Amino acid sequence: MAESAPIVRMSGIVKQFPGARALDGVDFRLLPGEVHALMGENGAGKSTLIKVLTGVHPVDEGEIELAGRPVAFSGPLAAQQAGISTVYQEVNLCGNLSVAENIFVGREPRKFGRIRWREVYRRADELLDRFDLDVDVSAPLSSCSLAVQQMVAIARAVDVEAKVLILDEPTSSLDADEVAQLFRVMRRLKEQGIAILFVSHFLDQIYEVADRITVLRNGRLVGEYLTRELPQVYLVAKMIGRELAELEKLEGKPLARTTEPLIEARDLGRAGAVNPFTLTIREGEVVGLAGLLGSGRTEIARLLFGADHAGGGSVHMGGKKVTLRSPRAAMNHKIAFCSENRREEGLVDELTVRENIVLALQADRGWSRPVSARKADELVRKYVAALNIKGDPDEPVRTLSGGNQQKVLLARWLIMEPRLLILDEPTRGIDVGAKAEIQRLVVELSDGGMAVLFISAELDEVLRLSHKVGVLRDRTLVAQLDNDDALTTDTLMGKIASGAPS
Amino acid sequence: MTATTLPARRFGVPRKYVPVAVTGCLFVAMFVIGGFRYESFATGQVVLNVFIDNAFLLVVAVGMTFVILSGGIDLSVGSVVALTTMVSATLMTGHGWPAWPVILLVLVMGSVLGFAMGAIIHYFEIQPFIVTLAGMFLARGLCYTIGTESISITDPVFTAFAQTRINLGPDLGISPSVLIAAVVVLVAGYVLHYTRLGRSVYAVGGNENSALLMGLPVARTKIAVYTISGFCSALGGILLSFYMLSGYGLHAVGMELDAIAAVVIGGALLTGGSGYLLGTVLGVLVLGLTQTILSFEGTLSSWWTRIFIGLLLLAFILLQRLIGVRRSLRPSGS
Structure with missing residues (x-):
């Protein structure tokens, strides 16, 4: 591919959140007329990078250039006006309005303040024709399939003179046919010179549609690759990383x-x-x-x-x-289940370590048979020692470090045997x-x-x-x-x- | 989900117009039945009288339509109507103010009240129900601080408005209030369907979060609908003053509920985003015609109006649920 000047260039981006460095000196570029996949496991910094680009978060360090000029957007709306549109996983449109209105609401063609409905419908029809979509633009959006809704969202996004289109996991709720339809649209937009940043967890889809891949891991740039030069297995290796190989060896492999x-x-x-x-x-x-x-x-x-x-x-x-x-x-x-979101689905932040540990046991016994203070003390002492939980059992659990919180959650379930x-x-x-x-x-x-x-x-x-x-x-x-x-x-x-x- | 083609049930009208069409049919049916049952019922003047007796309710319900379309509710309208009559009556009868400045003042007062409630609802993210409930108590309380007795209005402009009849033909006439209400309806209909503000109201009612992400002025829209509702309440209060020629703290008790009932019977969804102004007009007409029929019946207590309205409301909410269920069967995901 002949390289043209990048439409978006991000260099040395640093984003610090309390307690974590979400992005650490990340470089990223997006060329016009390409589909560029941003890959990485959860927490790698993909969404932070997108949010920094669209002005949801300000950057701490580094520069963002759009078409050669440095920019700093105050929010998604400002980014949209500058030509960077984002379509999220959930369709953010109004199901009660017609398809055409969803594309044009807020910027309808008007004459003396009066909306020209005929013009609205005509232009919506034209726009969706370019996407090979044959839908009744006056029908309410809620009567369309999810894929069509997604496409309408994209139509709205590109009709505001978009130069850059960000698609954040647009395919996760689509079936195979709908994905194919979406990809056709993406290729067409690509031909028109629009740069598309595409995030998806489905590897096959990445390899089907993306020209170039940027891999992030733990907030750092791993590298930028041409898709055809990066076999899937290397991509997975780059996403997952190997630094844990150095972690102490526990023992040999367990016996069957x-x-x-x-x-x-x-x-x-x-x-x-x-x-x-x-x-x-x-x-x-x-x-x-x-x-x-x-x-x-x-x-x-x-x-x-x-x-x-x-x-x-x-x-x-x-x-x-x-x-x-x-x-x-x-x-x-x-059966016990330690959830992946220990803060949202597991622990009760405001309760003490002790209360969190006996919570499931108490729930199991029912309200009429309280766990006696002595029993609770004994259990808590035992598991705090056994799991080596560092922290005062009478402090709220949120004051503990992540690892200790995880152990508290484990202790809760282990009491249940x-x-x-x-x-x-x-x-x-x-x-x-x-x-x-x-x-x-x-x-x-x-x-x-x-x-x-x-x-x-x-x-x-x-x-x-x-x-x-x-x-x-x-x-x-x-x-x-x-x-x-x-x-x-x-x-x-x-x-x-x-x-x-x- | 793939686009499964459900056997689309075809009414003669598109599905979105069904509730309005049902209300329209109901109105026609009531009129026809009344015409058969009672002599001298099936005349144009009966319909016009419904307008004359309910012009104020119609204006208030128009404001309520904006609020409900945006997904909110305004419980303060009845009290604001009462406050308007009370302020007008005191200023004119007690203090000798001329009519026109008083009208201007109360319209501004109603709008400011609505604006304040809208701003509180939006910026403090409080339920419209609670904020307007507070507004309802506030306005009703203010009436009683002005006076607990009914104050009659003798201002020539107001009496002229009360007594003038505009002839539309032989034996057909309307009051100026009906004309004002008609203008309000036309302007409101234009705003809702042909301006960005109107479409934003529908969008906010459909999905506020989406509207925000689509770059619509959500704050302005939400505050605007409560301001419009406040203005309409004040205007309704003036029309009620024309009709009653008095100001009284007990005027328009429960009118907010009548207005909400009219909007719902007119086919709007209380969750917002769906409904038409024509439906509201028909809703007010159905409520008014119910009263008329009962007065023609003569023997029934006027409380039967309430019972009938209660049943109607129930029927319409069930109807919407049925339409909603069918809608959710369509391939719209989730």
Whole structure:
């Protein structure tokens, strides 16, 4: 591709949030007439970069140039006026207005202050014709499919003389046909010289439509590549990184278990979340789930915990079919789930460490049988010591560090003496020491006979702990691999990237 | 979801006009039934009398339509109407002010009240229900600080407005108030359908967050609808003063509910973003015609009006739910 001058050039971008450096000297450029994919795992800084570009957040250091001129936008509206439009994952339009109105509301063609409806409809028709969309522009938007709504949002975005179009996960709720339709539109816009920044977690889609890929990891630029020169497996490697290889080796690979199956999911699935899968977890077995963000890892966990209703399939425990209608039902079957968002879905910030630890136990006993203060003291003392929780049990839990908060959450579920413990990203965002402690704990628990479903984006971690690894890709459980000596992070990455059995 | 083609139920009218069409049919049906039951019912003057007796309600309901379309509610309108009659009557009868400055003053007063409530609702992010409830108590309370007795209005301009009849033909006449209400309806209809402000009202009512991200002036729009509602309440209060020729703190008790009922019967959604001004006009006519029929009936207590309106409201809310259910069956995701 002949390189023209970049329309957007960001150089040395630094963005500091309280407690975390979200972007650390990131360079990024966007050429006119290209589709440029921005890749990275959760927390890599993709959305921060987009927000910095569109003026949602001011930059701390670094420069942004648009068509050669330095710019600093006060907000998305200012960015839009300068030619940078963003279309988000959720369609931000008004379903009650007509298709045409959604494209033009706020900037309708007028004559003496009177809206010229005929003109509105005519121009909307023309615009959507360019997208090969044949819809009745006077119909309410809510009567259109999601893909059409997405396209209308894009039409609105590009009709404001956009030079740069940012598509933030536009495909996550579209089906294959709709994605194809969207890609046709993207290619057409590309031909018109519009630069498109595309964020998606679906690798196939990236390879289908993107010309160039920029990879971020932990707020740093990994590199910029031409898509055709970067095989999928290298992309995954660059996204996930390898720095954890240096983390202390716990022990050799765990031995395979031949115990009784504890829980079997048969053809369990939920439309739009995860395709039907069959998975057996044995007593004392650690099953790892590997896959990129959005590949269905958390969705599997939520199905097994009854947090979401399964669309089909069944769950069997001890040979009997069980119905996990709610988390409460799952708890009755001794299943525990440490959520990935420990702040939003797990801990109660304002309560003390002690209260957070006994919360689930109290909930299980019901309000009529309070946990006595002495019992609570005893339990809290035991688990604070066992998990090495640093912090005063009578302080609010929010004062603790991330790693210690994670341990408090673990302690809460361990008091329940679960037979299956589901850990969703238990080591994310915590320091290396706490990480190792939690990993060691998982090993100890499984040696004690507890089954663990361990979800992590870090392949080394999954490989080190698991007896068996399930690989997820695009919401499908594509492989289940026994963790023998032949299994390496490379083979796992290959599976994640290709989905095909090696 | 793929674009599954559901067997689209075809009414003669597009689905979005169904509620309005139903209200229109209801009005016609009531008129026809009344015509068969009572002698001298099926005349044009009966309809015109409905307008004459409800001109003030129509104006207030127009303001309410703006608020409800934007997804809000305004409970203060009845009290503002009462306050308007009270302030007008005191200033003219008690202090000898001429009519026109008084009219100007109360219109400004109503608008300012609405503006203040709109600003509080938007900038402090408080429920419109609570803010306008406070406004309702405030305005009603102010009436009683002015006086607890009814004050009659003898100003020549007001009595002239009250007594003038504009002849539209043999045995057909309207009051000037009807003319004013008609102008209000026409202007409001134009604003709602042919100006950016009007379309912003629909957009904000449809999805406020989206409207903001689409770059619409949400703050201005929300404050504008409450200001419009305040203005319409004050104008309605003036029309009520023409009609009653008195100011009284107990005027227009519960009128906010009549106005809301008229808007809902006219097919607007209380959640905002859907409805037409024509529906509101028909809603007021249905309410008015109900009263007329009951007065022709003669033997029934006027409370039957309330019962009938209650049943109508229920029927219309159920109708909207039915239409809504069918709408959500269509491929719109989620």
